[in-house]
Amino acid sequence: MANINTNTRAQKMTFWEKIYLPEIAKGLSLTFKQIFEPKITRSYPEERFEPTGSYRGRPVLVLEEEGERCVACGLCSRVCPALAIEVQAGETLTRDKERYPEKFEINMLRCIFCGFCEEVCPEEAIVMSKDYEMVYQNREDAILGKDKLLVPVAQLQDRLEYLRTHQYYEPKAA
Amino acid sequence: MDFLTLCLVSLLKGALVLFLVMLPGAIISVYSERRVAAFIQQRLGPNRVGPFGLMQAFADVAKLIFKEDVVPAEANKFFHSLAPLIACTTTLALFAVIPFADYVMINGTRIDIAVAPNINLAVLYILAVSSVAVYGITFAGWSSGNKYSLLGALRASAQMISYELTLGSSLIGIIMMTGSMNLGDIVYAQANLKWNIFYQPLGFLIFLVASFAETNRAPFDLVEAEPELVGGYHTEYAGMKFGLFMLVEFVHTIIAPCIIVTLFLGGWQIPVPTFILNAIGIYDGSIPMVLLQLASFLVKVLAMMFFFIWVRWSLPRFRYDQLMNLGWKVMLPLSLVNIIITAIVVYFTK
Numbered sequence: 002m003a004n005i006n007t008n009t010r011a012q013k014m015t016f017w018e019k020i021y022l023p024e025i026a027k028g029l030s031l032t033f034k035q036i037f038e039p040k041i042t043r044s045y046p047e048e049r050f051e052p053t054g055s056y057r058g059r060p061v062l063v064l065e066e067e068g069e070r071c072v073a074c075g076l077c078s079r080v081c082p083a084l085a086i087e088v089q090a091g092e093t094l095t096r097d098k099e100r101y102p103e104k105f106e107i108n109m110l111r112c113i114f115c116g117f118c119e120e121v122c123p124e125e126a127i128v129m130s131k132d133y134e135m136v137y138q139n140r141e142d143a144i145l146g147k148d149k150l151l152v153p154v155a156q157l158q159d160r161l162e163y164l165r166t167h168q169y170y171e172p173k174a175a
Numbered sequence: 176m177d178f179l180t181l182c183l184v185s186l187l188k189g190a191l192v193l194f195l196v197m198l199p200g201a202i203i204s205v206y207s208e209r210r211v212a213a214f215i216q217q218r219l220g221p222n223r224v225g226p227f228g229l230m231q232a233f234a235d236v237a238k239l240i241f242k243e244d245v246v247p248a249e250a251n252k253f254f255h256s257l258a259p260l261i262a263c264t265t266t267l268a269l270f271a272v273i274p275f276a277d278y279v280m281i282n283g284t285r286i287d288i289a290v291a292p293n294i295n296l297a298v299l300y301i302l303a304v305s306s307v308a309v310y311g312i313t314f315a316g317w318s319s320g321n322k323y324s325l326l327g328a329l330r331a332s333a334q335m336i337s338y339e340l341t342l343g344s345s346l347i348g349i350i351m352m353t354g355s356m357n358l359g360d361i362v363y364a365q366a367n368l369k370w371n372i373f374y375q376p377l378g379f380l381i382f383l384v385a386s387f388a389e390t391n392r393a394p395f396d397l398v399e400a401e402p403e404l405v406g407g408y409h410t411e412y413a414g415m416k417f418g419l420f421m422l423v424e425f426v427h428t429i430i431a432p433c434i435i436v437t438l439f440l441g442g443w444q445i446p447v448p449t450f451i452l453n454a455i456g457i458y459d460g461s462i463p464m465v466l467l468q469l470a471s472f473l474v475k476v477l478a479m480m481f482f483f484i485w486v487r488w489s490l491p492r493f494r495y496d497q498l499m500n501l502g503w504k505v506m507l508p509l510s511l512v513n514i515i516i517t518a519i520v521v522y523f524t525k
Contacts, residue, residue, distance in 0.1 A: 022380075042219040
């Protein structure tokens with residue numbers, strides 16, 4: 002019963018703390034100093050955020066000089082928890098690469114940027130890019146085909162480098 | 176001046192105050208509130224609409240006007256519409272007695288720069304009208320048919336009633352010193368830097384804190400404590416009715432500094448001795464003098480407004496029992512002490 006109406010924190014306060022005013026003045030001076038501190042807001046369209054290699058943005062297909070790396074094994078499509086990837090394989094005439102994706106579509110309305118596709122890919126053919134500006138006017142536009150997915154390997158060096166230094170799996174023998 | 180011209184002049188002055196003081200004032204208040212808040216939090220704040228984001232307030236109002244006016248099915252339609260009007264009218268009516276500057280002589284006619292100058296009960300008028308404002312909030316909360324609105328409104332009325340007492344009694348010191356309730360006389364008595372804040376520091380402090388509570392601003396904004404009450408009394412308002420409540424809130428941040436400046440910080444008095452002004456050819460009643468006085472008043476009000484915003488973004492909200500304790504057990508006895516001390520000093524010195 003005795004403890005019910007006691008406020009120990011209030012009892013521990015000194016006289017000057019109890020009359021609030023010096024403490025209020027301290028608080029006000031603290032906030033006043035903040036006014037002259039540098040602002041942390043980034044003015045977005047003018048100042049862009051440049052992500053590092055560890056950033057998981059829009060998944061893209063790696064395009065090399067002789068063509069895309071993808072061999073249409075369909076593992077990415079299989080592992081995708083959101084069922085965002087659709088792959089249809091076609092046969093090639095070259096000997097070192099038997100299959101290529103005839104159709105490769107990622108539905109960006111479904112993609113959850115988990116990076117499983119990249120992780121599972123045996124060819125390092127699908128990687129997460131730094132692209133974070135994904136605006137689509139309608140649902141059809143949000144389904145990206147090969148024309149939008151293929152990105153030259155030169156633009157993806159940061160990510161590939163990151164993947165090599167932070168491998169999920171044993172690297173392929175060079 | 177005959178009665179008809181007096182009426183016309185007052186009407187004209189009222190319109191001028193409405194369009195030259197209140198609306199730009201509300202816009203400045205919205206803008207400075209958001210910008211100062213942002214700066215205190217190391218953000219930039221609205222800076223996109225117009226130069227430096229100055230048109231943000233217009234954009235917000237335009238948006239509110241085009242919003243659908245949703246009235247809840249449970250609401251009492253009549254009082255639901257009446258409440259924002261009461262809140263708005265009572266707040267705007269407070270401007271009537273504020274002297275913005277001294278007077279100007281035009282063709283030998285003296286025109287006071289206030290809508291209703293030299294009302295002999297102006298202080299009482301301010302207290303009376305500002306206490307009617309509680310009806311707006313109570314109606315809004317009660318007629319919405321929402322428990323959060325009702326709780327917000329109940330808190331508001333309890334808070335305003337408790338602090339009104341303090342608000343009134345903290346002014347008695349000034350009234351005793353000046354011997355008048357006329358705001359014009361109170362300002363005249365503060366000439367030559369004899370501002371009331373230097374003679375009534377305790378009264379000033381009490382009035383300041385009580386006006387924070389009276390305008391329902393932080394740290395006493397229990398009325399719309401978001402984590403507890405959603406939006407408080409204006410939870411169920413949309414469109415321009417909500418806009419009116421917001422307008423009231425922002426006009427409060429102008430009118431409260433106006434009243435404080437008039438009563439305690441010398442009103443339009445310029446903190447420069449009169450003989451210097453006379454020496455450079457500026458006399459009472461001339462247009463440069465009035466402009467200087469307006470500028471002086473404006474600077475003081477803006478400084479006070481900044482203080483209001485600054486306090487809002489520095490202090491945490493009071494708990495309800497703390498608020499009531501502060502109001503009844505601290506502020507009211509202090510204001511009574513202030514009255515007694517002032518009475519004794521006035522008795523022996525005048």
